[in-house]
Amino acid sequence: xxxFILISLLLLMSACDKPEMPSPxxxxxxxxxxxxxxxxxxxFNGQPxxxxxxxxxxVVLFFxxxxxxxxxxxxxxxxxxxxxxxxxxxxxxxxxxxxxxxERDSPEVLAKFVPSFDPSFLGLYGDAxxxxxxxxxxxxxxxxxxxxxxxxxxxxxxxxxLLGIGGKPLLLSPYGxxxxxxxxxxxxxxxxxx
Numbered sequence: 001x002x003x004f005i006l007i008s009l010l011l012l013m014s015a016c017d018k019p020e021m022p023s024p025x026x027x028x029x030x031x032x033x034x035x036x037x038x039x040x041x042x043x044f045n046g047q048p049x050x051x052x053x054x055x056x057x058x059v060v061l062f063f064x065x066x067x068x069x070x071x072x073x074x075x076x077x078x079x080x081x082x083x084x085x086x087x088x089x090x091x092x093x094x095x096x097x098x099x100x101x102x103e104r105d106s107p108e109v110l111a112k113f114v115p116s117f118d119p120s121f122l123g124l125y126g127d128a129x130x131x132x133x134x135x136x137x138x139x140x141x142x143x144x145x146x147x148x149x150x151x152x153x154x155x156x157x158x159x160x161x162l163l164g165i166g167g168k169p170l171l172l173s174p175y176g177x178x179x180x181x182x183x184x185x186x187x188x189x190x191x192x193x194x
Contacts, residue, residue: 012014026181027162027171030139035072037170039134041098041124042110049124057094058189061161062153063140065101066113069157069176072097076117078179079160083118085183092190094167100142100156102131162186165193 023029038051051059060079064072076097083090097114099105102125106163110123126134135142135157142156158175162185169189173182 003162007187012142025171026080026177027160027173027185028170030172031169039098039124039137040131040135041126042107042127044107044114044123046107046110049122051163052098053165054096054163055096056165056188057092058165058193059096059161059163060093060186061098061163062096063098063100063138063141063142063156064158065099065154065156066109067101067153069118069153071156073117073177075158075160076114076121078177078182079121079155080118082182082186083177085179086186089187089190090120093186096124097121098131098134100128100131100135100140102128119192120183138158163190164189 002143022095028038039049042051043049049105051061060082060163062072062079063073064075066072079095083093084093093117097110099110105123105125107123107125109124114121114123124134125131136142138161140157142154144152146152160177160182161175162171162173171185171189173185
């Protein structure tokens with residue numbers, strides 16, 4: 001009986017909490033977790049870049065690598081479609097691809113690979129330490145998986161980050177999110193930033 005009363009009291013107390021409003025976004029808001037995230041990397045032209053440079057735009061950020069067999073090219077192709085669907089609003093959006101394989105993804109490789117999906121896309125790289133710091137800032141994990149011939153693939157987190165014009169909110173969209181839902185979230189971020 002004591003347990004019943006205790007459970008009943010806990011349920012009543014939790015019912016008094018303020019109800020949360022549903023998010024208007026399809027992506028998950030992770031501002032509370034990685035809201036201060038930034039990085040110090042370089043683009044494929046060798047120009048130093050930090051996330052704060054793009055605060056006047058909605059930033060779409062994806063961590064991957066150019067030798068990725070499926071997830072990375074699929075995500076970049078989806079993001080190219082998003083940019084086409086945004087029309088004129090695409091000028092207010094910056095897609096950034098951060099390599100988690102800087103040993104193979106040289107500036108020359110990134111310069112050919114990333115803009116092949118859309119000319120406005122930027123590929124970013126850093127040394128091993130800068131890459132680790134950038135990934136850690138966003139909670140991205142990655143590890144090399146070696147094969148018996150000495151080659152490797154890189155297992156990595158596969159979500160896409162959406163950052164509002166002022167750097168907030170920070171949203172995480174899962175791999176394979178429908179393009180139309182990404183467009184809706186980006187349009188909402190653009191509207192909030194006005």
